[in-house]
Amino acid sequence: MTSELQGRVRPVEVDRTSPVPLYFQVATRLQELIEKGEIGVGARIENEVDLAERLGVSRPTTRRAIQYLVERGMLIRKRGVGTQVVHPKVRRPVELSSLYDDLVAGDRAPRTEVLRLEVMPAPDLIANALEVAPGTPVTWIERLRYAGGEPLALMHNAIPLDVLPLTQDDLATHGLYELLRRNGLTPRIATQVIGARSATSAEAKTLTEKRGASLLTMTRTAWDAGGRALEYGSHVYRASRYSFELNLSAG
Amino acid sequence: MTSELQGRVRPVEVDRTSPVPLYFQVATRLQELIEKGEIGVGARIENEVDLAERLGVSRPTTRRAIQYLVERGMLIRKRGVGTQVVHPKVRRPVELSSLYDDLVAGDRAPRTEVLRLEVMPAPDLIANALEVAPGTPVTWIERLRYAGGEPLALMHNAIPLDVLPLTQDDLATHGLYELLRRNGLTPRIATQVIGARSATSAEAKTLTEKRGASLLTMTRTAWDAGGRALEYGSHVYRASRYSFELNLSAG
């Protein structure tokens, strides 16, 4: 019960000429120390006041750095006690990225086949999800996504025409989210529903599954920072090849 | 193009005698105004400096209140532009709650049947998920969850014995998370994997589904603020009756 938990952080230098905010420099450095295990799980880090003084930054700056890691689930703070390492890895909140990006990052050789691409007036269901008037022109896309040479997912998307016109070539070589971002459209908020159902015979054939095989379903609507609906998607994944991973943290 | 977007917030009073932090009072009041539609979607709110002055609080306090709503997806900020309402409802991040709590909240009359409850040494898979030594004593639970009189989910959980001893009676009438919280154990971080598969004949029978019906699967490990693993769960849900809803926001 003495000072066994008093893991002291090593010197952290800040670069005031850098355009990177100081609080972020401090947070990044702390994160490195924790990920490398130099500050072990369970250890308390230096208190805010001392840490600030040693780094030559103000206490609010130090606080903000620590807060950043608290929100990511690495640290917890207790008033009167201190700040403790609870997990050596960053637990990201659920990410807002496309399947394509995920596969690229996971080195699973994605390929996309565009089955259909047409402009049509939005039916009620889609108009409702996108919060636009029924009949608003949208680009309707059906794509088959392969990974490692095998079909993985059948994807249906609707993108309002005035958000972004899309071509077959773009979609064959890039993820939808990448195309959105490239045009300055950044998804910021999304609502998703994840469920499951059995494959229809057409779906089974397309995905090279048996009829009645279990499929994961995901429908999503994504909005940009301005509150404009960018995309509605209704996808089915081969449950035998794919699952969703989530990291949650509660306030 | 004049000032149509300049929705000004009405007077907001702060109560300095209240134990509720000022930033939270301001945030709550702003949230109310937005939810009631008094500040419409797309409207800009007053700038930080003016708002602070009018409320008689400092700019950091105002900033913190606004930041709180930004993180919840109601507002977005742009440097040089201002702060804009993008959504009239709070978009909560994915919640860390149990199915039981959700059903109670949704008024779906949950009922729980405890099929099995025993203490056993943790097998490798579970020990691994809980990050404890293999063989550590855990309480192993199998429960059948009903909603609206019908079976909804078959739930398997492992709780380390030194975290919390459990009895059959407790579990029949309360959700697992409620029991944890009641004993001062608050889940703070969790990792989940959501997938799907076909029901085995035993599962189908228990859940009154046809053999081969699609089931949603969810495995989860939850940790408390101290980084201690509280619970490992492996559940299957009737896909015909249940799906997961998520709200995401990307920084």
Added chain:
DNA sequence: TCCTGGAGTTTGTCATGACAAAGTATTGAC
């Protein structure tokens, strides 16, 4: 022995002041 009270530690909240950076709008030159 127990437990109550107070001192000390550490994070939580709040104020004030200052400058930087990123947009927007206006003005002026060509």
Added chain:
DNA sequence: GTCAATACTTTGTCATGACAAACTCCAGGA
């Protein structure tokens, strides 16, 4: 009239100072 430079607005970052609240620990009294 068009375009570029400039002024202005608004949020982003940072410092300093102060007090409050929650927790731990130890000493003293019942």
